[in-house]
Amino acid sequence: MVKNSKINLRIYCSGHVIYSLRHSIFRREYRSSNFHFSKIKHERHFTSSVLSPVTPSVYNLFDEMPKRDNRTVEASFMFLRDVLRSFMMRIETETPRSIHCFALKCGFLQDLATSSKLLTIYGRTGDLVSSLGLFGELKEKDVIVWNSMITCLNQNGRYIAAVGLFVEMIHKGNEFDSTTLLLAVSALSSLHLSKKCPMVHCLAIETGLVSDSSLCNALMNLYAKGEDLSSAECVFTHMEHRDIVSWNTIMTKCLANGYPRNSLIYFKSMIGSGQEADNVTFSCVISACSCLEELPLGESLHGLVIKSGYSPEAHVSVANSIISMYSKCGDIEAAETVFEELLCKxxxxxxxxLNGLSANGMFEEAFGILKEMQSVDKIQPDISTVVSITSICGDFCLSREGRAIHGYTVRREMQSRALEVINSVIDMYGKCGLTTQAEFLFKTTTHRDLVSWNSMISAFAQNGFTQEAKNLFREVVSEYTCSKFSLSTVLAILTSCDSSDSLIFGKSVHCWLQKLGDLTSAFLLLEMIFETRDLTSWNSVIYGCASSGHHLESLRAFQAMSREGKIRHDLITLLGTISASGNLRLVLQGRCLHGLAIKSLRELDTQLQNTLITMYGRCKDTESAVKVFGLISDPNLCSWNCVISALSQNKAGREVFQLFRNLKLEPNEITFVGLLSASTQLGSTSYGMQAHCHLIRRGFQANPFVSAALVDMYSSCGMLETGMKVFRNSGVKSISAWNSVISAYGFHGMGEKAMELFKEMSSGNSGMEPNKSTFISLLSACSHSGFINEGLRYYNQMEEKFGVKPVTEHRVCIVDMLGRAGKLKEAYEFIIGIGEPQKAGVWGALLSACNYHGDTKLGTEVAEVLFEMEPDNASYYISLANTYVGLGGWDEAVRLRKIVEDNALKKLPGYSVIDVSVG
Known part of the structure; x- marks a missing residue:
């Protein structure tokens, strides 16, 4: 056995990193092998910030080393494992490099278990450079090594690199496990990339790893962090095994996203399932009771906490929640009792x-608590304490006490650490009438946020400095964009607009508020005028939401008004809600509102009946639309246009022309657009040309929407040249007209012409910017004409060059284009590479391509995805069955057809139209 041997070992890593090791081997008796090791003394020269993979010449150096006795190697390996296990528990900065050198000398570096432990130690000591170098040197990497490296990156705050390594791992086809996905979710959470959660979720489902409860808990957390509570609940619902962390995660996230009642519902389900609650559970559900001000339920939970043995001393967080709950519910005596009995505060x-006493108007007691708090060892007021007590000083105009608190924050240097402290002091000075002090603090603050500006504007406005308030408001307008305003900004300045001299400025503020389009602020304002809000207030929100596209919010506001029961709806209310129901395709909701209108109104207004016709048309209930139209005693032109539009939208072209023959009023442009749309659906040039003649006589052909409808009609009916003449002769060309003619060229297989027209349109001379529909037409043209490279180039330029974000329709075009060219693998990889779940239309396009090219293997895989997404869609079963028939797979085809028959699935029938002109 060799003792105290001197070794000089230089390791050259791609010419960048040199380790120089001079040491006496470990002096320690290793009983199993009778080895004696002395402590390593080493020197290290580190000349690079990045480790590169070891070059082949380095490996040759180790190959030439003398062979060791097997027993010696085994003993050394066991010793190395022991050392690694030991230092996993206690990390010293220099230790990993010593172990690394020993592993290199003994030839154990390629042992994956050893390497992964060494990576972990490097990560814990913060030596990320060495961990990257070791990772790069490894020829073979298993999932544990990859996980160890991703863990290192996470531990050292390199979250983007961690996600990048995870993506590289997936692209290389390496195996991964639930830990890998858990680490990826952790990195995405730290980067606030909640939108990428579905990508990891899909991988978990695809590989069967979704059964791992820890991974599901992390997915729920990430979904909820991005305010996608419905997806988080979906994960929870499909979990096979739920532990206490699962229940706590879904309850706390419901509470955090503003659904405290859902937290209580989940708690009830948890208790029913036999799962015992812990301190996190109780803290959450008691906080939910606090939000809902449910005192009886809160008291019951308090009793359950005591019964479960959760003593306040052991679980102070539960006691804190109980104190807050009693305070919020107005039972301050109970809150004080719990607080006084709590030994470990x-x-x-x-x-x-303190907040409880403040909220219940007991400001003297609150100051008493503050004084008592300062006398307790190891407990000092923090930022939350200061903000709370400063708010009390402002609300009760306690300027003397407020100054003292300000002095305390300066002594403790709180102002430099927390902007909320400065904002609260500015607000306090403003409420106490000390505008000069507030302004001085505002101007000397180097970092301000919107709250700072709002507080100062409010301070000026409340104390009669109206001009200063207006000037500051103008400054904030130039400092922040409209999208960053808050309702508080507007409310702060409005009090300075109460004189006739401020009328113009007040109107300007109103315009700014309308530019905001801040739906949340509108609802907050409605809530703030709880006692005085009337029908006009509710209608402003209900009809305003429906008019600006916030249809669901419109219906929710109506439901809130109905539940309150104080105010009865009127015609304006119904117009907004019926319109919202139509846009959301909620036919049952629309019918209920129709019934409510009949019940509550003496007679149905024509405007309301027109809205009902439009609603039924959008919900594809043409029969009801026609019935409502028939009940109108004196229909106006808008009524006729509504029913024509409803019928033409639902492919009832012949009924449109039958109805038009009975029109006694003078038609307008909207009427003819409906007629031309019906002609396009019927493929009827005779009807279309008659409509064209009518509108020429009335001088409507110059209307851009009419000309777009004409182009669409002629090109769809095979008269492309005529359509192009209409397009070129029209004066002002709408974006719809450009899209129609690009689509027409593509439909007729003239892709080059379509691309030329797109180039003309996007050159800037046309005055038009391509939109979503433009690219659908263009990509479809590339698909029909086989211009694959051009189509992919346009797709890649959409968002980057033209600012049009790709949606499902664009992706369907790309998949169809690749599928037509037989590039099925590329189409599949395109879908997977999007990084988020795709709708059935995208997968359906790939299934059609598989059917056309007879690829049953990929077709079956794609069909399984579609069966899961839309199990009742017979088209997918029939398409796959036809693929099998084409290849002689009759047994499988029969099986699929039988599924369709057994489940009574129906495929929508196709139809053909022949236009017969009778001379």
């Missing part, structure tokens, strides 16, 4: 009772 406990 933390700063949150003191803040909870």
């Amino acid at each position: 933390d700063v949150i406990s003191w803040n909870a009772i």
Whole structure:
């Protein structure tokens, strides 16, 4: 056995990194092998910030090393494992490099278990450069090594690199496990990339790893962090095994996203399932009771906490939640009792009772608590304490006490650490009438946020400095974009617009508020005028939401008004809600509102009946639309246009022309657009040309929407040249006209012409910017004409060059284009590479391509995805069955057809139209 041997070992890593090791081997008796090792003394020269993979010449150096006795190697390996296991528990900065050198000397570096442990130690000591170098040197990497490296990156705050390594791992086809996905979710959470959660979720489902409860808990957390609570609940619902963390995650996330009642519902389900609650559970559900001000339920939960043995001393967080709950529900005596009985109070406990006393108007008691808090060892007021007590000083105009608190924050240097402290002091000075002090603090603050500006504007406005308030508001307009305004900004300045001299400025503020389009602010304002809000207030929100495209919010506002029961709806209310129902395709909701209108109104207004016709048309209930039209005693032109539009939208072209023959009024442009749309559906040039003649006589051919409809009609009916003449002769060309003619060229297989027209349109001379529909037409033209490279180039330029974000229709075009060319693998990789779940239309395009090219293997895989997404869609079963028939797979085809028959699935029938002109 060799003792105290001197070794000089230089390791050259791609010419960048040199380790120089001079040491006496470990002096320690290793009983199993009778080895004696001395402690390593080493020197290290590190000349690069990035480790590169070891070059082949380095490996040759190790190959030439003398062969060791097997027993010696085994003993050394066991010793190395022991050392690694030991230092996994206690990390010293220099230790990993010593172990690394020993592993290199003994030839154990390629042992994956050893390498992964060494990576972990490097990560914990913060030596990321060495961990990257070791990772790069490894010829073979298993999933544990990859996981160890991703963990290193996460531990050292390199989250983007961690996600990048995860993506590289997937692209290389390496195996991964639930830990890999868990690490990826952790990195995405740290980067606030909640939108990427579905990508990881899909991988988990595809590989069967979704059964891992820890991974599901992380997915729920990430979904909820991005305010996608429905997806988080979906993960929870499909979990095979739920632990206490699963229940706590879904409950806390419901609470955090503003659904405290859902938290309580989940708690009830958890108790029913036999799962015992813990301190996190109780803290959450008691906080939910606090939000809902459900005192009886809160008291019951308090009793359950005591019964479950959760003592306040052991679980102070539960006690803090109980204090806050009693305070919020107005039972301050109970809150004080819990607080006084709590022996191990933390700063949150003191803040909870202080806020409770403040909220219940007991400001003298609150100051008493603050004084008592300062006398307790190891407990000092924090930022939350200061903000709470400063708010009390402002609300009760306690300027003397407020100055003292300000002095305390300066002594403790809180202002330099927390902007909310400065904002609260500015607000306090403003409420106490000390505008000069507020302004001085505002101007000397180097970092301001919108709250700072709002507080100062409010301070000026409340104390009669109206001009200063207006000037500051103008400054904030130039400092922030409209999208960053808040309702508080507008409310702060409005009090300075109460004189006739401020009328113009007040109107300007109103315009700014309308530019905001801040739906949340509108609802907050409605909530703030709880006692005085009337029908006009509700209608402003209900009809305003429906008019600006926020249809679901419109219906929710109507439901809130109905539940309140104080105010009865009127015609304006119904116009907004019926319109919202139509846009959301909620036919049952629309019928209920129709019934409510009949019940509550003496007679149906024509405007309301027109809205009903439009609603039924959008919900594809043409029969009801025609019935409503028939009940109108004196229909106006808008009524006729509504029913024509409803019929033409639902492919009832012949009924449109039958109805038009009975029109006694003078038609307008909207009427003819409906007629031309019906002609296009019927493929009827005779009807279309008659409509064209009518509108020429009335001088409507110059209307851009009419000319777009004409182009669409002629090109769809095979008269492309005529359509182009209409397009070129029209004066002002709408974006719809450009899209129609690009689509027409593509439909007729003239892709080059379509691309030329797109180039003309996007050159800037046309005055038009391509939109979503433009690219659908263009990509479809490339698909029909086989211009694959051009189509992919346009797709890649959409968002980057033209600012048009790709949607499902664009992706369907790309998949169809690749599928037509037989590039099925590329089409499949395109879908997977999008990084988020795609709708059935995209997968359906790939299934059609598989059917056309007879690829049953990929077709079956794609069909399985579609069966899961739309199990009742017979088209997918029939398409796959036809693929099998084409290849002689009759048994499989029969099986699929039988599924369609057994489940009574129906495929929508196709139809053909022959236009017969009778001379």
